Amino acid sequence: MTISPSLTRRQPTSEKCKCFSKEAYVMKSACQKRMSGNISMDCVFVDNNNNLAIQPGTSAKEAEECSISLGGHGPGNAQTSVFPQEVILPRGGSVVVNCSASCDQPILLGMETPLPKKEILPGGNNWKMYELSNVQEDSQPMCYSNCPDGQSSAKTFLTVYWTPERVELAPLPSWQPVGKNLTLRCQVEGGAPRAKPLCVSPWGERRVSTASKPVGEPAEVMTMVPVSRDDHGANFSCRTELDLRPCGLGLFENTSAPHQLQTFDLPATPPQLVSPQVLEVDTQETVVCSLDGLFPVSEAQVYLALGDQKLNPTVTYGNNSLSAKASVKVTAEEEGTQRLLCSVMLGTQTQETRQTVTIYSFPAPNVILTEPEVSEGTEVIVKCEAHSTAKVTLNGVPAQPPGPRAEFLLKATPEDNGRSSPALQPWRWPASLYTRTRPGSSVSCLPRRDEKDCPGNWTWPENSQQTPMCQAWGNPLPQLKCLKDGTFPLPIGKSVTVTRDLEGTYLCQARSTRGEVTREVTVNVLSPQYEMVIIIVVAAAVILGIAGVTT
Numbered sequence: 090m091t092i093s094p095s096l097t098r099r100q101p102t103s104e105k106c107k108c109f110s111k112e113a114y115v116m117k118s119a120c121q122k123r124m125s126g127n128i129s130m131d132c133v134f135v136d137n138n139n140n141l142a143i144q145p146g147t148s149a150k151e152a153e154e155c156s157i158s159l160g161g162h163g164p165g166n167a168q169t170s171v172f173p174q175e176v177i178l179p180r181g182g183s184v185v186v187n188c189s190a191s192c193d194q195p196i197l198l199g200m201e202t203p204l205p206k207k208e209i210l211p212g213g214n215n216w217k218m219y220e221l222s223n224v225q226e227d228s229q230p231m232c233y234s235n236c237p238d239g240q241s242s243a244k245t246f247l248t249v250y251w252t253p254e255r256v257e258l259a260p261l262p263s264w265q266p267v268g269k270n271l272t273l274r275c276q277v278e279g280g281a282p283r284a285k286p287l288c289v290s291p292w293g294e295r296r297v298s299t300a301s302k303p304v305g306e307p308a309e310v311m312t313m314v315p316v317s318r319d320d321h322g323a324n325f326s327c328r329t330e331l332d333l334r335p336c337g338l339g340l341f342e343n344t345s346a347p348h349q350l351q352t353f354d355l356p357a358t359p360p361q362l363v364s365p366q367v368l369e370v371d372t373q374e375t376v377v378c379s380l381d382g383l384f385p386v387s388e389a390q391v392y393l394a395l396g397d398q399k400l401n402p403t404v405t406y407g408n409n410s411l412s413a414k415a416s417v418k419v420t421a422e423e424e425g426t427q428r429l430l431c432s433v434m435l436g437t438q439t440q441e442t443r444q445t446v447t448i449y450s451f452p453a454p455n456v457i458l459t460e461p462e463v464s465e466g467t468e469v470i471v472k473c474e475a476h477s478t479a480k481v482t483l484n485g486v487p488a489q490p491p492g493p494r495a496e497f498l499l500k501a502t503p504e505d506n507g508r509s510s511p512a513l514q515p516w517r518w519p520a521s522l523y524t525r526t527r528p529g530s531s532v533s534c535l536p537r538r539d540e541k542d543c544p545g546n547w548t549w550p551e552n553s554q555q556t557p558m559c560q561a562w563g564n565p566l567p568q569l570k571c572l573k574d575g576t577f578p579l580p581i582g583k584s585v586t587v588t589r590d591l592e593g594t595y596l597c598q599a600r601s602t603r604g605e606v607t608r609e610v611t612v613n614v615l616s617p618q619y620e621m622v623i624i625i626v627v628a629a630a631v632i633l634g635i636a637g638v639t640t
Contacts, residue, residue, distance in 0.1 A: 169198075169234040169241040177336050180251040180281075182224055185209065188232030188243075189216035195234045202230035224249055227282070250333060253280030256305070256345040258327045264436030265320075266355040267384065270313040275327035275345070278307040318384050321352040353436030355389075356382035362431045362442040364417075370450040373418045378402070378431035380408040380440065391436040395419070395446065396427040419448045454481050464501070464603075472496040543597065548613040549587045556584045559610070561599030571597040571610065579612070589614055 168191040176184050190198050193215055200206060204221045212218060220231060226249055233242040259274035307455035310327075324347040331341040364376035376393065383389050386406050391413040393400040400545060402413035413431070427448055432441040457472040473495045475481040480491035543559035559581050561569045573593045585591065592614040598607045 090517065094612070169232050169243045171232040171243040172228075173241075173245060176245045177248045177250055177282075177333065177338065178224060180225055180249045182249075183220060183222040184224065184246050184247065185218060185220050185228060186232070187216060187218045188234070190234035190236055191215075191241075192234075192236035193435055194240060195236050197233070197235035200230055200232050202227055204230065206230075217425040219637075221247070248282050250282055250331060250338070250341075251280060252331060252341050252343050253277045253329050255279065256327050256329050256343045258325060258345045259309075260347050261325065261348045261350055262437075263351065265316050265350060265352050266436060266438065267318055267352050268318055269316060271316045271320075271350070273312050273314065273325060273327075275310045276307050277310070277327075277329060280329060280343075313416045316350070316352050318352060318354060320350055321385065323350050324348065325350055351436075352384075353388065353438075354382070354384040355433070355435045355438045355440060356380070356446060357440075358382070359440050359442045360431050360433050362429065362444055364429055364444060364446065366446060368417070368419050368446055368448045370419055370421050370424060370448065373416055375414060376400070376429065376431075377414050378433070378442070379410065379412040380433045383409055383411060383433075383435055386411055388434055392430070392434065394430045396423060398423070421450050423448050424450050451479070452476050454479075467501045469499045469501055470496060471499050534564065543608065543610065545608065546611045546613070548615060549591075550615045551587055551589065551617065553587045554584055555587050557581050557612075559597055561606070563599070563601050563603060565601050565603070567599040567601035567605070569597065569599045571595040578609070587614055 096237075101547070163399045170189045170191070172187040172189070173184075174187075178184055188198060188200050188202065195215055198215070198217055200217070202217050202221060205223055206219045206221050208217060209220050210218050219230075221228075224247055228247045228249075229244045230247065231242050231244045234240070255276070255278040256274045258277060261271075265271050272613070326347040327345040329343045334340055358380075360378050360380040362378050365374050368374055376395075378391060378393060380389075386409050389411055391402055391404055391411065393402045393413060393415050395417055398417075398419075400415035400417055402415035404411055419427075424447060427446050429442060429444045429446045431443075432439055454476070455474040457474070459470045460467065473481045473483065475493050480493060481495050482489060482491045483495045483497055543561070547555075547557065549555045557571075557579050559569060559571060559579075561567045569581065571581055573579065573595045575596075577590075577593075579595045579597075580593075592612055594606060594609055594611050597610055598605060
């Protein structure tokens, strides 16, 4: 670029982007870029030879600034200039670049670049303008010139921007314990320029991290956040921010698909297990397992088992607690020592409690009778034999030390019929004494009837409600019939209205396979007139007695 004092100063223009003649028109964005340093471009014009020149009358300072803006250093100092020196453009975009030389008649002037280029406008003796298209990545096109003073070159720096092709939040853990730090990983594929602030932030319903610069391809940005119960069910995602506002462009954002976080809180204390320490075969007991401080309690699961037997508990949920109750019944195959287990599972953690339960079998003793059915007064030998690990003693006989067997002589009476044999079987588990009895003998006896069970005389008022009662005893139990004149029955055990027909003598017969007994019972029916006579006689006697006293 040269300063030509013979040229008149060009009048300033109100449109700063028309700083060149129509023949040397530079696109508006490029011109604005040249003026970004607040340099008045009125100092530059195109001379008659179509060369860029500085207006006459321009101060030395303005001329220096203008020369710097155009990349020149003045005459006698060969220099190649490029404009614009820096460009930020979208991927696949185009840009116009001006190459100029400091001499008026450069021997050679051009641009070297792998990008598709096209020279536009006629150009001048010392400048050329190129359109570079389909810019896919950062590039540094180079302008070069060969002047009499020497050779030189200058580069323009093209920076391509584009938003990431993929932004993804790495899968979250299925469950995250409360109070532990959660690691969030954002994976970014593509996106530029990363030298500029390409921000990648894992975020949820609240922002949880500051901006980070992704490195590599694909890039991964990691951050750690503490987790509380309030984060249960929160959505997390990754967002990229490419902020080119300082470059005169906008803010470009991209957000990944959200992932929902599940948190849990399982206390360090084990569950409380309540169960009997000793279980008897073929009996049913209840076990209860409970735990407090769970979150979320509805997601907790309970496992109860006795040895290899899985129990089916009924679980009741509270605010932050649960209680599991199950019935357990053991068999002889499980006899011995078994482990009772209660596990509470929530999220990825488990708390459990184990207890030892002793399972025992306690069958009744074997009772042997010389005769299972005997007549009254017969002597019977009763033998009791204990099962293994057990001992027996007898009640109602002289004391004997416990042993594997015991016996005694019993004289059968009616009271012994159906009585359990007086055998005690002490079990040898610690601090426990269990008893079992066996059904006793069957004692047969003749039918019998006592006066208190079947009165011989009933006297009832006529038209009253009465229930005749008569009971016979014996083994086997006898059948009882009461008949008047062999045909008219007395309704034993039934409520009847007393009439004259009920009066008379009845023959009651109790019969069984062992024999029979008979008894006569009499029913007397009192008429109303008879009762009146009795009342009058009693009243007269009372009156006479009083009169005798007064005299």
